[in-house]
Amino acid sequence: MAGRYDGAYGVLAGLAVLRALDEAGHATRHGVELVDWTNEEGARFAPMMGGSSVYAGRLTTAEALAAPARVGAARVGPAHAEPVGEARSTTTLGSALRAIGWAGTDVVTPDEHVAYLEAHIEQGPLLEAEGLSLAAVTGVQGMAWLEVTIDGEAAHAGTFPMESRRDALVTAADVVARVHEIGLARPGVGRATVGRLAVEPGSPNVVPSRASFTVELRHPEAAELDTMLDEARSAVEAAADARGTRASVHLASRTDPVTFSPVVRDAVGKAVAELGHPPREMVSGAGHDAMQVAARVPAGMLFIPCVGGISHAEAEDITPEWAIAGAEALLLAVLALDDALDERAAEGLS
Amino acid sequence: MAGRYDGAYGVLAGLAVLRALDEAGHATRHGVELVDWTNEEGARFAPMMGGSSVYAGRLTTAEALAAPARVGAARVGPAHAEPVGEARSTTTLGSALRAIGWAGTDVVTPDEHVAYLEAHIEQGPLLEAEGLSLAAVTGVQGMAWLEVTIDGEAAHAGTFPMESRRDALVTAADVVARVHEIGLARPGVGRATVGRLAVEPGSPNVVPSRASFTVELRHPEAAELDTMLDEARSAVEAAADARGTRASVHLASRTDPVTFSPVVRDAVGKAVAELGHPPREMVSGAGHDAMQVAARVPAGMLFIPCVGGISHAEAEDITPEWAIAGAEALLLAVLALDDALDERAAEGLS
Numbered sequence: 237m238a239g240r241y242d243g244a245y246g247v248l249a250g251l252a253v254l255r256a257l258d259e260a261g262h263a264t265r266h267g268v269e270l271v272d273w274t275n276e277e278g279a280r281f282a283p284m285m286g287g288s289s290v291y292a293g294r295l296t297t298a299e300a301l302a303a304p305a306r307v308g309a310a311r312v313g314p315a316h317a318e319p320v321g322e323a324r325s326t327t328t329l330g331s332a333l334r335a336i337g338w339a340g341t342d343v344v345t346p347d348e349h350v351a352y353l354e355a356h357i358e359q360g361p362l363l364e365a366e367g368l369s370l371a372a373v374t375g376v377q378g379m380a381w382l383e384v385t386i387d388g389e390a391a392h393a394g395t396f397p398m399e400s401r402r403d404a405l406v407t408a409a410d411v412v413a414r415v416h417e418i419g420l421a422r423p424g425v426g427r428a429t430v431g432r433l434a435v436e437p438g439s440p441n442v443v444p445s446r447a448s449f450t451v452e453l454r455h456p457e458a459a460e461l462d463t464m465l466d467e468a469r470s471a472v473e474a475a476a477d478a479r480g481t482r483a484s485v486h487l488a489s490r491t492d493p494v495t496f497s498p499v500v501r502d503a504v505g506k507a508v509a510e511l512g513h514p515p516r517e518m519v520s521g522a523g524h525d526a527m528q529v530a531a532r533v534p535a536g537m538l539f540i541p542c543v544g545g546i547s548h549a550e551a552e553d554i555t556p557e558w559a560i561a562g563a564e565a566l567l568l569a570v571l572a573l574d575d576a577l578d579e580r581a582a583e584g585l586s
Numbered sequence: 587m588a589g590r591y592d593g594a595y596g597v598l599a600g601l602a603v604l605r606a607l608d609e610a611g612h613a614t615r616h617g618v619e620l621v622d623w624t625n626e627e628g629a630r631f632a633p634m635m636g637g638s639s640v641y642a643g644r645l646t647t648a649e650a651l652a653a654p655a656r657v658g659a660a661r662v663g664p665a666h667a668e669p670v671g672e673a674r675s676t677t678t679l680g681s682a683l684r685a686i687g688w689a690g691t692d693v694v695t696p697d698e699h700v701a702y703l704e705a706h707i708e709q710g711p712l713l714e715a716e717g718l719s720l721a722a723v724t725g726v727q728g729m730a731w732l733e734v735t736i737d738g739e740a741a742h743a744g745t746f747p748m749e750s751r752r753d754a755l756v757t758a759a760d761v762v763a764r765v766h767e768i769g770l771a772r773p774g775v776g777r778a779t780v781g782r783l784a785v786e787p788g789s790p791n792v793v794p795s796r797a798s799f800t801v802e803l804r805h806p807e808a809a810e811l812d813t814m815l816d817e818a819r820s821a822v823e824a825a826a827d828a829r830g831t832r833a834s835v836h837l838a839s840r841t842d843p844v845t846f847s848p849v850v851r852d853a854v855g856k857a858v859a860e861l862g863h864p865p866r867e868m869v870s871g872a873g874h875d876a877m878q879v880a881a882r883v884p885a886g887m888l889f890i891p892c893v894g895g896i897s898h899a900e901a902e903d904i905t906p907e908w909a910i911a912g913a914e915a916l917l918l919a920v921l922a923l924d925d926a927l928d929e930r931a932a933e934g935l936s
Contacts, residue, residue, distance in 0.1 A: 360745030377744060381790060392897060393779035393802050394727060394871030395710030398769040405780055409762035416756045419748040429743035430755055431790045433783065440731060440781045440800035450790035452743050521744030545750075547742060 245554065247272045249355040252563040253570055264574045266350060273525045280305050281329040288525035291344060292532050301330030346532035351500055351573050354526040354537045355566045357554055361545025362518065369561040371516040372504035373537035376527045377427070378461040378493035382451040384411065384472055388481040390437060390445035401443050402480040405435050408447035410475035415451050418467050426464065427454035427521060456493050456519040494527045499576055500536025507568035511561065538565055595904065597622045599705040599913040606917050614924045616700060623875045630655050631679040638875035641694060642882050651680030696882035701850055701923050704876040704887045705916045707904055711895030712868065719911040721868040722854035723887035726877045727777070728811040728843035732801040734761065734822055738831040740787060740795035751793050752830040755785050758797035760825035765801050768817050776814065777804035777871060806843050806869040844877045849926055850886025857918030861911065888915055
């Protein structure tokens, strides 16, 4: 079983849950609905998570539908912050939905719902490496994104002495190595990545006058994310001082970590245990619709592994065993939640 | 006095020498000719130093004239190894010379000449910094150019743990820092530059799967240049090993250092002394027509400073004082050479 779009597995698992409930003739106390969010990836229409953002009140329906189609290759991750090219199509998310007959008219709001569950592939390598099939997701990492520009001095690579150079790329190299260490210093939870770097003038025999790059930091705790940001800024300053260059740092985006509802986490944990799987909790490194929903409705997720941790690529794949384990856990978590919400309603929490 | 093309100063200085000899009615024992080499820069038509390469027999006239015009911006330095873009014009050096009426028919060979002198701006910052106006050039640095590709593994910057990454850019950053050290370890004479670096896929939230970059090394001694090459290769291997990536290294070009003729160097040194300037010898970091000529005819150069060491840029500039000192030194060096060559002819060396 392979999922070209990583939203597909969650929807298929949810469909399997509804069918199982129906075939068993089991009546839950709460209504159970299945949602296939529009435009989770944002690959063609930015922002990503458009449907769930509208649901959570973070985006108006009009704003979401007006998103222009992007011309160029689809990109991985938070596409809203990264236009691929200048070119813009006249196609919008709204016109594209109308063209395929998927432009619905119903208004759906969080007021109708008491909990939200989402099954997803991990998009990372941990579960497979640990030989596990299931994890309860405790939340989503916070993320910050810096845009850094180093300005040095272009010089002839043959004539200009090493001692007098102000090399923007050497400065950037210092920062790249240090940013990697900032992530490594927080084993398992921290992430620190320089994914984009451009050098000017970009000629083999000219000392680089400018290096521009991104620094992307993630951590499940907001305070620690801020510490990582401080360390990255310090690394840029120290490198520029050491190399005689000038640095500018711009915070392009920062999103707080999301902590999922303990009620939903417990329901998932209970389901995993009932199936005889070892307990495993995990913070999601990637963004998901559940992040948006969590702002309004108690929400949570369960992960199944994916082969080699690969996602957003042709090679993305899962095994039938993982798929079945995930659907079974989703079913049991729905039932556990159905019970738990009744209990909590009695405690005045519904 | 500003020279937009750095060949211009040498030709103007040579013209001043011819005028001075003519006005003084001074008859040299050897004929004195002035040459303005075609296509020294190679900015539009690769290879650079085309005219002097034909003179030295390293390129045929037909090969030089067939050089296609490059579409795109002019670049600094050894343009022959660096096409700016894929696009190629149908214009060739030959057709462009015919179009401006500069396509000569005379064949000029080294057999006609017994020595060669070239005046040039330093294209580096040393003379100006030392408060000097003149230097005798002892030779041209050897240069080697590596093309390096690091292959790692693309991964989601949010989900993929730091410990498991095989980050191509972090590997490249290690090499960039080490290459800089390789140059610094040879104060005054070594040059080591990473001027171009590209990262794939180049997305802020994807761990880089590939980094491609150039390593450009220069040294006045061939053996030391080879040691630098070895050190750079070792740095690439060590970084790839440490970061779990794979590296490939390609030697794109290597030119041996050139040592100028002692006779010509002495003539320049004598001229500098006669003018009352302090003695200063210098190795050229940049390539010059004299490099090509030196393969066939005893050759040498003299340098004057340029403002801020800047060359191949709009800001390239010299002072009238430097220009005059250079032309005077060139005149005296021609006269010293005229004498020296007679003496050496008597010793059977002409």
